[in-house]
Amino acid sequence: MNILMALSQLEVTGAEVYATTLGDELNRRGHRVFYVSDTLTKPHQGQFFRLRFNKRSIPRRFWHVGYLIYLIKKHRIQLVHAHSRASSWSCYVACKLTGTPMITSVHGRQPVHASRKKFHALGDRALAVCEAVRDQLISALGVEPGLIAIGRNGIDTRHYQPVPAPVNERPVISIVGRLSGPKGELCYRLLDQCLDTDRYRVQVASGSELPERFRRFQDKVEFLGYVRDVPGLMATSDLVIGAGRVAMESILMGRPTFAIGEASAPGLVTPDNIDAAMAGNFGDIGPMDLDIDFAALPDRIATALACQGTAPAVMTKVRSNYDLVAVADELEQHYQSVYVHRLRREVPIVMYHRFIRDDSEKGIHGTYLHVNMLEKHFKLLKRLGYRTLTFADLADQGLASRLTPDSKYIIITVDDGYRDNYELLFPLLKKYGFKAVIYLVTGERFNRWDVEQPGNPEKRVELMTPEQIKEMADSGLVEFGGHTLTHPHLDTLSREEQRREIADNKAQLEQLLGRPLASFAYPFGSHNEDSKALARELGYPFAVATNSGPLAMHEDPYQIRRIAIFPRTDVFGLWRKIKGDYVFRKNK
Known part of the structure; x- marks a missing residue:
């Protein structure tokens, strides 16, 4: 099939990693995957077309729709797979006008307002990355349950294998994630309130430009910028802090993983909380944003550092739910169903x-x-x-x-x-x-x-x-x-x-x-x-x-x-x- 992945982003995001990882697997299976987005940083197979979805004026949106129609017709696109609110709106209109099947992966909580309730712009099927997203789509936006399926993040588990615990002079804590938006606010508060940089060696990996307010931490925190070898970074860490894919990848490597995101802090992922952590995409999504007790985090992080690794049952659970081949199999099923039934x-x-x-x-x-x-x-x-x-x-x-x-x-x-x-x-x-x-x-x-x-x-x-x-x-x-x-x-x-x-x-x-x-x-x-x-x-x-x-x-x-x-x-x-x-x- 000819598939167009549509994203709207100005820096590396989990949605980009999700789209390109699955896109490479789909290309390997004989599909042709194209990308359209403001930016695309991660190496990928398939053509990339730049379109500024984040410019959202009315004239711009008409231009977005027109350009998408051009891409759909020129490259004989059979299905559009959108990955964000900004791209899904324009894709929805373009797909309606061309009769093209459409799927939207919903990576986070959606804004709730009257127009969003009436105009979901999700296409023929919505893939929620976790149960919390699905529940919010149904309860807050009134999306029909039959329109929604769970679509986990696909991880090439071959690249994330258990490693021995590192031997570091001081415990190394690695934070992986954006420094902008809610995730940036979370990282700032962790550095400001929760992590003793005299006691721990703290390093931050992010594709974001370093915001001005973070410069006060530069003497005590290593800001690594965009890291291509994330598994190598995790292998040398005594504790990995992150949400979404970051937490999953760290767990697969057997490293102690402190799940915390812009909604909640499940903390050290164990057999007791793995189901709840997965339901909220390891802290990324919950009933409300930043529902975190920051005063309790230092002690919880210290306890997590005392752990030598991730429990085998947790690793098995993550591997079975997020393995790239299994996730791509499910995605192909959705693609075929949407395509056959729509047409x-x-x-x-x-x-x-x-x-x-x-x-x-x-x-x-x-x-x-x-x-x-x-x-x-x-x-x-x-x-x-x-x-x-x-x-x-x-x-x-x-x-x-x-x-x-x-x-x-x-x-x-x-x-x-x-x-x-x-x-x-x-x-x-x-x-x-x-x-x-x-x-x-x-x-x-x-x-x-x-x-x-x-x-x-x-x-x-x-x-x-x-x-x-x-x-x-x-x-x-x-x-x-x-x-x-x-x-x-x-x-x-x-x-x-x-x-x-x-x-x-x-x-x-x-x-x-x-x-x-x-x-x-x-x-x-x-x-x-x-x-x-x-x-x-x-x-x-x-x-x-x-x-x-x-x-x-x-x-x-x-x-x-x-x-x-x-x-x-x-x-x-x-x-x-x-x-x-x-x-x-x-x-x-």
Whole structure:
């Protein structure tokens, strides 16, 4: 996807670190991330465009919106991700005018006034960095709870590993954070009222220019300026003081961490207060600003310095909640949901069964299509510029890869594995250069499940031979998936019976093909929670149903919805079904 990260800042902030850290991870996954902001200090991948969001006059705001529209159109931006109030307002208007999906990460408490309550400007979804932000959005601004999700700060935990305690002549206390705004006020009061600089060696790391009032501390405090090697700084510290990402990174390194921010002072982070600290982003956010008892801080800091390190349980909790890969996984989910539901478009997954040459081969159940019509379908797909995907492609590249800009994808699936798939479908796949996914029943030689159906028996149709299956798989045009041994209604079987049907089918196919299977299809579309759990446990990345499941495929990879093709599905009927919005129109 093409993603525009929008920030408004005049110096390094936690939002910038958040955006660029996640942006680099998204670039690594194949997305293209662009940035627009007043400034951008942290090294990053992706183009940066300067825009003075902090100039907020009415003419300036019109200019902001116009420039954002230009960027969206020029770089084919599919989703805008805003990270501040100033940028989110302009982004919201630009996205409304261009029909672009939008997400806003909310990094702190929002101002409460009448216009803000009526005009949230958050876009399609708000990601609150912690529970306190979410609660304030709901209670003070009236944002619908369904619009909000928790979106933690992503940290590349590989860069923050536990280190031994340093051996310093005097205890070293490192404060990391801005020297402007509320954080600057907090730092000033810590230096002025709480830290004995004769007893401790105090160092301050900040990207801010040193404000005049801090110069009185220069003889006793080391002002380091912007520090690129923050882990190195933390490794030499007996105590790290900070909020938000600073606290998380220090905890990951096993250093004693005194969490304090512009709202509260959780203090030394321990197993007893880690949940509460996380809920307020380690002191950054709370019910009110600067709710701190500064008189009590010197003793609390002295007690924290006596601690030799962070408890392993705290480190584990932070690692599991803030790990960059896990946070980026969740962010990709949000991106896909917002994009698919806002545009009401999803990659179509069409479902065929049998193919016939003449009317004598017609069946009773309507799961066939004349080969001449199949070729007309393929000609239409070719003319419209569709490219075929398989589930192995999605397993390799990630589900979000289906939303690559300027690409029209379709997934062609065929159930059961009839011999006509080899005789009629396979030649057309080769002729048009398309790929398909065929789901195979391996415990039968013909369609016994339909033939022996009381009251409405189908005519007998042979299944493919192992040799035919192998030839198709080796062509690179056909991916095979599991479809059980005998094609039962899985939801009528016990869990163990289901396991045998799914597991033995999978093992037989993988032995024949010499490769793992990427997807499984529930026979008749019938399944229950056991079926889905077994597909996952047995190693399938995906499982497809028929006409059930979420409208967006990534929202449940074990109940992916498909679009059935029937004997009367002509070229116009196929066009209606593959436009991308068919399942949305059908399920109004």
